[in-house]
Amino acid sequence: MSHFKGKKVIVTGASSGIGEVTAKEFLTQGAKVILVSRSEEKMRDSFKDFSNESYAIYPFDLSKLEDIESFVDELVKKEGPIDILFNNAGIGSQSYFEDTDLNVFHELMNLDYFSVVYFTKAILNHMIKQGHGHIATNTSVAGLITSRGRTAYSSAKFALHGFFDSLRLEIDKHNIPITLIAPGKVVTKFGDNKLDAQGQPFGDKNIGTPLAIKLSPDIDEKEISKSQLEYVKFLIELNKNNELIKKHETNFKGVGQPLRVVLTGSKFGPGLYDIVISLGKDEVEKRLGKILK
Numbered sequence: 001m002s003h004f005k006g007k008k009v010i011v012t013g014a015s016s017g018i019g020e021v022t023a024k025e026f027l028t029q030g031a032k033v034i035l036v037s038r039s040e041e042k043m044r045d046s047f048k049d050f051s052n053e054s055y056a057i058y059p060f061d062l063s064k065l066e067d068i069e070s071f072v073d074e075l076v077k078k079e080g081p082i083d084i085l086f087n088n089a090g091i092g093s094q095s096y097f098e099d100t101d102l103n104v105f106h107e108l109m110n111l112d113y114f115s116v117v118y119f120t121k122a123i124l125n126h127m128i129k130q131g132h133g134h135i136a137t138n139t140s141v142a143g144l145i146t147s148r149g150r151t152a153y154s155s156a157k158f159a160l161h162g163f164f165d166s167l168r169l170e171i172d173k174h175n176i177p178i179t180l181i182a183p184g185k186v187v188t189k190f191g192d193n194k195l196d197a198q199g200q201p202f203g204d205k206n207i208g209t210p211l212a213i214k215l216s217p218d219i220d221e222k223e224i225s226k227s228q229l230e231y232v233k234f235l236i237e238l239n240k241n242n243e244l245i246k247k248h249e250t251n252f253k254g255v256g257q258p259l260r261v262v263l264t265g266s267k268f269g270p271g272l273y274d275i276v277i278s279l280g281k282d283e284v285e286k287r288l289g290k291i292l293k
Contacts, residue, residue: 005030008082010075012062012119013089015042018138018183022086023047027054034079036060037089062089062115063107072122081130085123087116087137090156092194097151099197105152107199112156117163128174136179137164144182145264147279153194263287 009026013019015037024047026033033055035043040059047055056079060071076082090112093104120135127133142150143157161180168178194201263275263284279287 002029004084007031007084008034008079009084009086010034010036010082010123011086011088012036013138015039015046019086019088020046022088023055024050031084032056032079034058034075034082036062038062062119063111065110065114065118068115068118069122072119072126076123076126082123082126082133084134084136085120087119087135089115090138093152093196094149094194095152095197096149100152101198104197104199105155108152108156109159112153113159113163116160120167124171124176127176128171131175133176134179135164135176136181139180139182141182141184141275145275145279147283 004026007026009023009031011019011023011026011033014023014033014035019037023033023035027047027050035047035055036058037043038059038061040057043057043059047057058071058075060067062068091108093100093108095104116137120137123133124135127135137160139160140153140157142154143159143161146154161182164178164180171178263279275284
């Protein structure tokens with residue numbers, strides 16, 4: 001029997017991408033899924049093949065922070081106790097800080113950080129009263145390591161990690177676990193909707209434009225898998241003589257951990273593929289070069 005059978009799960013940003021796929025997996029596992037997104041039409045179309053009794057649709061704009069508490073209260077009143085919250089809604093951005101309108105920072109922090117905090121606060125009050133619950137959040141590898149063109153996006157994602165790492169300690173006594181999921185590059189429409197320096201959606205200019213080339217001169221979308229393999233081979237070659245392991249006094253016998261230490265400053269975190277692609281080849285070589293000199 002599935003662990004999720006009979007559970008009530010809220011998924012925000014459920015109309016597309018990771019949110020849509022995750023919600024469908026919960027449904028397949030027998031959960032009752034409460035779908036939250038701005039587009040009612042998209043949610044109805046995406047989930048039309050599932051039984052109407054297995055999910056509920058709640059159109060809502062999470063950028064309206066002042067309405068989140070009342071929205072959650074009404075939802076819980078109608079649906080009953082919630083077992084799992086999956087915070088997934090968000091928006092991306094890609095531009096150099098010197099070119100970026102500061103309103104982009106406000107928009108990113110509003111949706112990617114504050115809406116999550118507000119929604120979590122609202123549902124947490126109910127979970128504490130009912131004596132159980134689980135809060136999961138889709139963050140990003142951009143909340144663990146930095147890269148060019150991500151000042152606004154990484155700021156919001158780093159903030160999420162700080163918030164939830166602290167909250168986890170505070171609510172441990174209530175038996176409400178916190179789970180953070182930090183994916184790297186995922187092939188969805190998320191990139192089409194991310195904001196440029198003026199706060200406009202990228203659309204189909206995501207790859208192949210002067211801005212994209214400026215940010216990632218050595219990565220072509222069609223060559224990402226090939227590039228990842230080449231980069232990892234390059235890193236392994238540098239590590240053949242265990243120089244990195246010796247320098248960082250770690251007993252880890254493989255390549256991953258010592259290289260992660262060099263590139264991010266931590267023994268734990270995302271995989272090498274995500275680290276290398278996020279940093280870019282030039283930055284990887286720069287950071288490794290400092291250590292191996």
